[in-house]
Amino acid sequence: MTKTDFSRDLEIANTLADAAGAAIxxxxxxxxxxxxxxxxxxxxxxxxDKASEEAMRAILQVECAExxxxxxxxxxxxxxxxxxxxxxxxxxxxxxxxxLPCWTVLIALAVDxxxxxxIIDQPHTGERFVGLPGQxxxxxxxxxxxxKARQTPxxxxxxxxxxxxxxFKGLEYDAFSAVSDACQLVxxxxxxxxxAMIAAGGxxxxxxxxxxxxxxxxxxxxxxxxxxxxxxxxxxxxAEGGQVLxxxxxxxxxxxxxxxxxxxx
Amino acid sequence: MTKTDFSRDLEIANTLADAAGAAIxxxxxxxxxxxxxxxxxxxxxxxxDKASEEAMRAILQVECAExxxxxxxxxxxxxxxxxxxxxxxxxxxxxxxxxLPCWTVLIALAVDxxxxxxIIDQPHTGERFVGLPGQxxxxxxxxxxxxKARQTPxxxxxxxxxxxxxxFKGLEYDAFSAVSDACQLVxxxxxxxxxAMIAAGGxxxxxxxxxxxxxxxxxxxxxxxxxxxxxxxxxxxxAEGGQVLxxxxxxxxxxxxxxxxxxxx
Numbered sequence: 001m002t003k004t005d006f007s008r009d010l011e012i013a014n015t016l017a018d019a020a021g022a023a024i025x026x027x028x029x030x031x032x033x034x035x036x037x038x039x040x041x042x043x044x045x046x047x048x049d050k051a052s053e054e055a056m057r058a059i060l061q062v063e064c065a066e067x068x069x070x071x072x073x074x075x076x077x078x079x080x081x082x083x084x085x086x087x088x089x090x091x092x093x094x095x096x097x098x099x100l101p102c103w104t105v106l107i108a109l110a111v112d113x114x115x116x117x118x119i120i121d122q123p124h125t126g127e128r129f130v131g132l133p134g135q136x137x138x139x140x141x142x143x144x145x146x147x148k149a150r151q152t153p154x155x156x157x158x159x160x161x162x163x164x165x166x167x168f169k170g171l172e173y174d175a176f177s178a179v180s181d182a183c184q185l186v187x188x189x190x191x192x193x194x195x196a197m198i199a200a201g202g203x204x205x206x207x208x209x210x211x212x213x214x215x216x217x218x219x220x221x222x223x224x225x226x227x228x229x230x231x232x233x234x235x236x237x238x239a240e241g242g243q244v245l246x247x248x249x250x251x252x253x254x255x256x257x258x259x260x261x262x263x264x265x
Numbered sequence: 266m267t268k269t270d271f272s273r274d275l276e277i278a279n280t281l282a283d284a285a286g287a288a289i290x291x292x293x294x295x296x297x298x299x300x301x302x303x304x305x306x307x308x309x310x311x312x313x314d315k316a317s318e319e320a321m322r323a324i325l326q327v328e329c330a331e332x333x334x335x336x337x338x339x340x341x342x343x344x345x346x347x348x349x350x351x352x353x354x355x356x357x358x359x360x361x362x363x364x365l366p367c368w369t370v371l372i373a374l375a376v377d378x379x380x381x382x383x384i385i386d387q388p389h390t391g392e393r394f395v396g397l398p399g400q401x402x403x404x405x406x407x408x409x410x411x412x413k414a415r416q417t418p419x420x421x422x423x424x425x426x427x428x429x430x431x432x433f434k435g436l437e438y439d440a441f442s443a444v445s446d447a448c449q450l451v452x453x454x455x456x457x458x459x460x461a462m463i464a465a466g467g468x469x470x471x472x473x474x475x476x477x478x479x480x481x482x483x484x485x486x487x488x489x490x491x492x493x494x495x496x497x498x499x500x501x502x503x504a505e506g507g508q509v510l511x512x513x514x515x516x517x518x519x520x521x522x523x524x525x526x527x528x529x530x
Contacts, residue, residue: 029465029466029467094450094452095452097424097467098424098426098450098452098462098467098468099462099465099466099467100367100452100455100458100459100462100467100468101366101367101390102365102366102367124390125366125389125390127366159362159363161363163453164451164453165430165431165453166430185359185363186429187359187360187363187365187454188428188429188430188453188454189452189454189455190365190454193365197363197364197365200294200364201294201364202294202362202363202364202365203363203364203365
């Protein structure tokens with residue numbers, strides 16, 4: 001079996017990330033117009049979000065019109081060849097509208113439902129985390145840094161991250177608490193950026209729930225390319241979203257999974 | 266009464282921030298040696314933290330030897346003239362060791378106990394938030410942007426931030442919950458950076474507890490220079506730390522204070 005060559009796809013993905021960043025930057029920390037997407041709750045959709053996804057879809061239409069596209073703002077365009085670009089034009093819109101610099105643009109290429117290429121891009125800091133089978137790296141300031149997740153041996157030595165502990169309810173909250181209580185350190189508030197930090201060796205574990213496919217697909221190659229493990233809370237594929245467990249290594253993943261699987265959906 | 270001229274002090278403060286950033290950068294996202302400052306709990310002190318404070322103290326010894334210095338790592342050196350530099354070499358050390366880019370260097374000049382000049386500096390993103398009486402600005406990428414806090418009229422429209430909701434206990438937690446429940450949006454995890462976002466018009470409110478003087482002094486001029494209000498939970502000076510309430514405007518501050526003052530220390 002020959003190893004698939006993703007170099008052309010990586011080129012396209014970088015072009016998408018550049019276009020998304022250019023579309024978003026003028027809206028960051030300036031007068032934003034925020035609609036409420038749902039009547040219940042607060043789910044801000046900014047002009048930046050739409051401009052970012054439109055810019056990426058326009059490129060994909062030219063570069064690979066037969067590929068499918070699934071994005072947060074404009075839904076799913078079925079493909080003809082088993083390839084699908086799964087994109088979140090701004091992950092962390094709440095952070096974005098608060099001026100906080102850890103929102104990201106998420107770009108994945110899934111082949112037959114398996115995410116193979118992922119980009120977590122932060123246009124404000126200029127950081128681009130990239131994952132492919134067997135490798136992850138950070139492009140930043142003209143330099144490229146190979147990423148490697150940590151060998152932290154146990155939860156008792158681990159740093160865990162999650163965006164918002166109040167997103168877990170009932171059994172899920174109990175399971176989350178069991179993991180966070182077992183960890184040495186817990187950080188909140190970083191959305192997809194926290195997964196990039198697993199790849200970069202700063203964070204050991206991310207536990208989340210209620211995610212969408214476009215929240216997760218791009219994270220998987222970045223984390224696994226750096227040696228980490230990403231599954232749902234049953235230990236199966238996380239590509240469809242829902243309950244997600246990402247860990248720096250298999251040992252930590254097993255220890256956390258044992259605490260979470262009782263609350264698996 | 267003539268307005269005090271802080272231009273020379275600002276020059277010194279910028280030199281301090283440059284030196285701190287240069288001392289810290291080599292340690293960010295690389296093999297860090299982390300000691301435990303306390304046997305109970307996890308309070309990481311990195312080589313970067315110490316190098317940063319040492320670099321700043323060396324400059325102050327040359328530039329203004331009669332001024333006092335109070336820093337997190339090396340304590341208080343009394344001054345001879347009522348002026349004190351209050352510095353936190355890395356605010357957000359837990360974010361720092363996790364690779365997250367929202368730790369900051371905090372530099373304040375207090376005169377007779379009142380913080381008059383403040384800098385919140387983020388060396389990785391290159392953002393420097395500066396406050397003086399009546400003005401705040403952001404220096405970033407060679408550009409200077411004046412900062413202005415928002416006129417959000419009520420908590421029901423406000424975005425609140427706090428680093429970690431689990432830092433509040435008992436009565437304090439109830440008071441914090443009353444405020445966070447009243448707000449439209451709550452974000453976690455940004456340490457001093459969240460106060461800079463009040464000045465930048467992205468966040469409306471920060472509620473915290475258990476802070477030290479060096480955690481707070483630099484934030485006060487940045488927030489108040491942009492039109493915001495910073496007090497403790499009794500409505501008095503926050504310069505000594507403890508329970509802190511920062512708001513984008515007086516109306517929001519009054520509304521939050523009414524919910525917090527029952528839990529004031």
